[in-house]
Amino acid sequence: MASLGVGIVGLPNVGKSTLFNAITRAGALAANYPFATIDKNVGVVPLPDERLSALQKVFTKGERVPPAVPTHVEFVDIAGLVKGAHRGEGLGNQFLAHIREVAAIAHVVRCFEDPNIVHVSGRVDPLDDLQTINTELALADLQTLERRLDKLRKSAKAHKEDQALLAVLEPLLPHLSQGHPIRTHASLEPELLAKAAREMGLLTHKPIIYVCNVAEEDLPDGTQNPHVAQVRAAAAQEGAEVVVVSAKIEAELAELSEAEAQEYLASLGLKESGLNRLVRVAYRTLGLITFFTAGEKEVRAWTVCKGTKAPQAAGEIHSDLERGFIRAEVVDWSRLVEAGGWAQAKERGWVRTEGKDYEVQDGDVILVLFNV
Numbered sequence: 001m002a003s004l005g006v007g008i009v010g011l012p013n014v015g016k017s018t019l020f021n022a023i024t025r026a027g028a029l030a031a032n033y034p035f036a037t038i039d040k041n042v043g044v045v046p047l048p049d050e051r052l053s054a055l056q057k058v059f060t061k062g063e064r065v066p067p068a069v070p071t072h073v074e075f076v077d078i079a080g081l082v083k084g085a086h087r088g089e090g091l092g093n094q095f096l097a098h099i100r101e102v103a104a105i106a107h108v109v110r111c112f113e114d115p116n117i118v119h120v121s122g123r124v125d126p127l128d129d130l131q132t133i134n135t136e137l138a139l140a141d142l143q144t145l146e147r148r149l150d151k152l153r154k155s156a157k158a159h160k161e162d163q164a165l166l167a168v169l170e171p172l173l174p175h176l177s178q179g180h181p182i183r184t185h186a187s188l189e190p191e192l193l194a195k196a197a198r199e200m201g202l203l204t205h206k207p208i209i210y211v212c213n214v215a216e217e218d219l220p221d222g223t224q225n226p227h228v229a230q231v232r233a234a235a236a237q238e239g240a241e242v243v244v245v246s247a248k249i250e251a252e253l254a255e256l257s258e259a260e261a262q263e264y265l266a267s268l269g270l271k272e273s274g275l276n277r278l279v280r281v282a283y284r285t286l287g288l289i290t291f292f293t294a295g296e297k298e299v300r301a302w303t304v305c306k307g308t309k310a311p312q313a314a315g316e317i318h319s320d321l322e323r324g325f326i327r328a329e330v331v332d333w334s335r336l337v338e339a340g341g342w343a344q345a346k347e348r349g350w351v352r353t354e355g356k357d358y359e360v361q362d363g364d365v366i367l368v369l370f371n372v
Contacts, residue, residue: 004303005042005074006209006282007102011129013117014110015213015247020077022250023275041077046070047283047290048276051363052301054337055294064296071290071301073282076102096140100201104285105208106278107133108247111227112215126227130210130234135179137203142176144200145169168192176204183207184238207285210235211278212244219246220270241281245274289362292333293317295342310358314368324372328354333363342367 010016024043047070056068078098099105109126110119149169156162168189175185181204187193197205212228222228222244235242253261253273265273283303290301291313304313310330315322331342331351339345360366 004286004288005076005102006104006106006286007076007078007099008106008108008211009078009099009133010108011110011119011132013119014108014129016108017077018251019108019211019213019245019247020075022247022254023278024075025254043075043077044072045075045275045279046072047279047301048272049290049301051290051292051333052299055292055299055333055365058337058341059294059296059299061296066296066298069298069300071303073279073286075106075282078102096137096203099137099203099206103206104282105203105206106211106282107208108211108213109227109231111212111218111222111225111231114215124227126212126231127234130231131179134181134204138176138179138181141182141202141204142173144202145172145176148200149173164189165192165196169196181205181208181238208238208240209278209281209285210240210242212242213247214244216246216249216268218244219249219268219274220244241285243274243278243281245278250274289360291360291362291364291366293367294336294365304360308360309356310354310360310366310368311356313360313366314370317368320372321368321370324370325356326369326371328358328369329367330354330358330364332361333365336365 008016008020020041020043023045024041049070052068052070056066059066076098107130109129110124111126113124149166152162152166152169156166168187171187172182172185176182182193182197182202183205185193194205196202210231212222212225212231214222214225214228218225218228228242228244232242249268250273253264253275256264261273265271287306288303289306289308290303293300293302302313302316304316310328311322311325314325314328329351330353331345335348335350336342336345339348339350342351345351
């Protein structure tokens, strides 16, 4: 399976590594100078999911509580990009290669003023920061695309498939030349474009989340922060989501126990951490859904892409289950919780039998029947 990671990008000193340290506790170097992060750092963050604990209670028998295993989102901390990255400046080639490996981008934007933290351009200007990163990614894609089109124009004379691909890719040239990401181009063949973008490693076709890093007083949603308003307006133009966090607060929360963290959040008037919001948005942006397996031995959440068929979902649990798939017994998690167990759910007629063509839905609890 291709990487389902989210790459954290941004200009130097916007709070990327501080945020990454907080949400993964991975200890990536955070320092007040450009290129504190040279090699990519990878961290795995559990997806908060109240459904998991609800299912866990169903299968708790006396003192025996089945372990609950959450699914997760992988975050990759990618070093700060600078102007000229597409030409290799500031270790740009290495950084761009790391972005090609992820499935989505979380673009951290500085939306706080602090004279003690140097901004790479000397002033806090979120729109200029966005434009710098987006332009570098667009120019990198332009280089990739031009090389591919040189070959396609020759092969298209003899191959209809290449003619069709050429018709889809050529209109991207002026779009990218103006600094616009491919994801905002209204292609007549979106599926063909998506396939080509994956094969070519085009950066600006990847879905993006804008992460506004704000001061504590701007939490939880930054409604009074003019920088955040600018980012929201820019994101709306390309249909992207915005998450408001304070990397400083997230770093402090990461040092506390769960009980202490909840108490601290309450003192700030917050219901949950910025991490929780970011992970949920990232999961949704990646086009992922969660299904569950549940019983007295274990309750576990599993991740698949929307549209995944039952045998392939079974394969996430174990390859033998996909190879020998016969059918699946399926019930919505809320029905299973309401019924109080598999047997009771069956008695109420809530458990369905599904075959190989069934598309797994978010919240399904699945029991796979197989024979190898």
